Amino acid sequence: xxxxxxxxxxxxxxxxxxxxxxxxxxxxxxxxxxxxxxxxxxxxxxxxxxxxxxxxxxxxxxxxxxxxxxxxxxxxxxxxxxxxxxxxxxxxxxxxxxxxxxxxxxxxxxxxxxxxxxxxxxxxxxxxxxxxxxxxxxxxxxxxxxxxxxxxxxxxxxxxxxxxxxxxxxxxxxxxxxxxxxxxxxxxxxxxxxxxxxxxxxxxxxxxxxxxxxxxxxxxxxxxxxxxxxxxxxxxxxxxxxxxxxxxxxxxxxxxxxxxxxxxxxxxxxxxxxxxxxxxxxxxxxxxxxxxxxxxxxxxxxxxxxxxxxxxxxxxxxxxxxxxxxxxxxxxxxxxxxxxxxxxxxxxxxxxxxxxxxxxxxxxxxxxx
Ligand SMILES: *Cc1c(COP(=O)(O)O)cnc(C)c1O
Numbered sequence: 001x002x003x004x005x006x007x008x009x010x011x012x013x014x015x016x017x018x019x020x021x022x023x024x025x026x027x028x029x030x031x032x033x034x035x036x037x038x039x040x041x042x043x044x045x046x047x048x049x050x051x052x053x054x055x056x057x058x059x060x061x062x063x064x065x066x067x068x069x070x071x072x073x074x075x076x077x078x079x080x081x082x083x084x085x086x087x088x089x090x091x092x093x094x095x096x097x098x099x100x101x102x103x104x105x106x107x108x109x110x111x112x113x114x115x116x117x118x119x120x121x122x123x124x125x126x127x128x129x130x131x132x133x134x135x136x137x138x139x140x141x142x143x144x145x146x147x148x149x150x151x152x153x154x155x156x157x158x159x160x161x162x163x164x165x166x167x168x169x170x171x172x173x174x175x176x177x178x179x180x181x182x183x184x185x186x187x188x189x190x191x192x193x194x195x196x197x198x199x200x201x202x203x204x205x206x207x208x209x210x211x212x213x214x215x216x217x218x219x220x221x222x223x224x225x226x227x228x229x230x231x232x233x234x235x236x237x238x239x240x241x242x243x244x245x246x247x248x249x250x251x252x253x254x255x256x257x258x259x260x261x262x263x264x265x266x267x268x269x270x271x272x273x274x275x276x277x278x279x280x281x282x283x284x285x286x287x288x289x290x291x292x293x294x295x296x297x298x299x300x301x302x303x304x305x306x307x308x309x310x311x312x313x314x315x316x317x318x319x320x321x322x323x324x325x326x327x328x329x330x331x332x333x334x335x336x337x338x339x340x341x342x343x344x345x346x347x348x349x350x351x352x353x354x355x356x357x358x359x360x361x362x363x364x365x366x367x368x369x
Contacts, residue, residue, distance in 0.1 A: 002344055002353050004305030007188055009348035010248075014241070021240035022233055033232040040235040041195070043242055044179075048161070048171050050197040052204040055230035056211050059158045059180020062194035063091035063128070065210045065225060066154045066176035069196075069203050072097065072125035077326070079119050080128040080156075081111035082313045083333040088130050088156050089314040091178070093323050096224075097125065101315045103329040104336055107273060109286065110137050112332075117145045119328040126152040131160030131170050133309070133342075134186070134252075134283035135274060139165040139173040154178070157197070159283035161187055162249045167278070171197045176207070181238055186252070186283050187245050189234040251347035252282040255354055259285060259343075262358035268365035270339075284309055285345035289365055292341045298364045299343075304357055309342045 011018065026032040037055050045053040056062050067078065078092045082101035092099040102115035110132050127146055129137045139155075146153045153174030160170040161179055171177035181193035196207050209216055210225035256272070263269040270288040274280040286309060289295050299306050313334060314320075315327035343357055362369060 001303040002305060002349070002357065004307050004342070004344055005184060006346055006348065007183060009346065013348070014244070017240050018237055021236045025232060025236050036232040036239075037230055037235045040230070040239045043239055044195055045197065047242060047245070048197050049169055050172050050177075051199040051201065052197070054196045054198070054204055054207040054211065055235060056194045056196065056226075057228040057230060058192040059178055059182060059185075059194040060087045060091050060094075061211075061226050061228040062178035062180065062196045063088065063154070063156060064095045065207055065228065066178050066196045066198075067092065067095035067097060067126065067128075068210055068223060068225065069176060069206045070126060070152050070154070072152075075123075075324070076125035077121060077123045078126045078128055079116050079124060079328075080314075081130055081132070081333070082315055082327065082330045083109060083310065083336050084130045084132050084314060085158070085310060086314065086317055086319070087158070088128060089317070089320065092128065093320065093325075098123075098324045098326065099314070099320075100124070100326040100328055101313070101330065103331060104333045106332065108135075109133060109272070109336055109340070110135055112329075113138065113141055113145060115329045116142070119326075120149050120151065124149065124151050126154050128154050128156055130156040130158075131163055133272065133286050134160050134163055134281035135272065136160060136163045136165035136170050136279045138275070139168070139170070143173055158185065160281060161185075162245055163281040164276075164278040166276075172199070175200060176203055181234070186248060186281065187238065187241060189238055191231075191234070193230050193234045193238060195230070248347040249281045252345055253280070255345050255347070255349055256280070256282045256285055258351065258354050259358055262355065263287070263362060266362045266366050266369060269361060282345050284342045286340050286342045287361075288336065288339040289341060289361075290339070292339055295361065295364055296341055299357075299360060302360055304360060305344060307342045308340060310340075311337055313337055
């Protein structure tokens with residue numbers, strides 16, 4: 001049995017360290033909770049090489065608040081990719097804006113920059129690049145487009161902590177960036193957690209107010225925020241885990257390289273194409289195959305867990321029915337959504353398990369090989 005995702009393998013090996021981290025929070029000292037969260041914010045900003053990190057309760061909240069901090073007019077358009085996780089689009093809607101969905105780049109699973117440029121109108125306030133599955137976009141190119149048109153960039157780094165674009169860390173390119181530490185992410189809490197990264201002290205101050213319902217002091221609320229705090233125990237656990245992140249990412253890259261080698265002779269399996277070495281942290285290892293559903297059943301029957309990320313394009317999500325949105329382009333994204341399947345890639349997988357998974361897939365997709 002090889003589960004699609006496992007935190008237990010990680011937590012087993014860190015059991016003592018994590019118990020110590022939780023135990024070190026002084027329950028008898030009210031101020032200790034705030035300090036524990038601040039310590040994590042400092043460590044995270046340091047890791048991400050950004051001016052500040054503002055911790056919140058989830059990645060979704062991080063994106064909602066980062067977008068609200070732009071002070072754009074209600075209903076303004078925000079461009080993002082049509083292929084991706086629901087929360088990105090939901091955050092745009094929750095922030096009071098109109099999502100505009102554009103296609104993926106040819107041969108890739110992240111936003112096409114030409115399509116993003118074509119989708120800009122006088123109502124566009126921002127673009128939200130999603131480094132999906134851990135793969136960065138060409139952020140220098142996106143910044144040029146955004147600067148040319150005077151629109152903001154808010155990065156969705158939920159799946160790409162530690163990934164680089166042109167040598168620079170994801171999350172350091174935009175006005176702000178939202179991160180998630182939910183249980184499934186590659187720096188995971190035990191339930192939910194998130195943070196907004198920003199280099200702009202004014203935006204950071206706005207975010208600290210926004211996470212407390214926009215309180216500007218003395219119960220005067222100047223912006224519509226959220227009640228969104230990171231649990232201090234999660235902060236303590238995340239602080240203990242953070243120094244391990246680079247090692248985990250290195251192992252994810254090893255596993256990805258092994259899969260890529262194993263599938264090299266199997267033309268029916270399309271592996272993710274990273275444009276530069278450090279541009280991918282393989283939060284997910286997502287392949288494309290001709291008959292995804294049949295392969296998934298074949299793997300399930302043999303005790304190998306998979307996940308289809310993501311079968312429904314965002315503009316098609318039933319939850320958005322009745323909400324204003326614009327589907328700008330989606331032809332390539334629809335093909336991707338029909339063919340993708342994500343396979344296990346957590347750092348604690350053994351090489352043997354990676355080979356078993358590869359062999360089970362290859363012999364199904366190409367039995368004559
Ligand atoms: C997980 C995720 C989010 C939302 O984060 P939560 O912490 O679950 O709210 C947003 N965007 C992407 C791309 C994600 O993968």
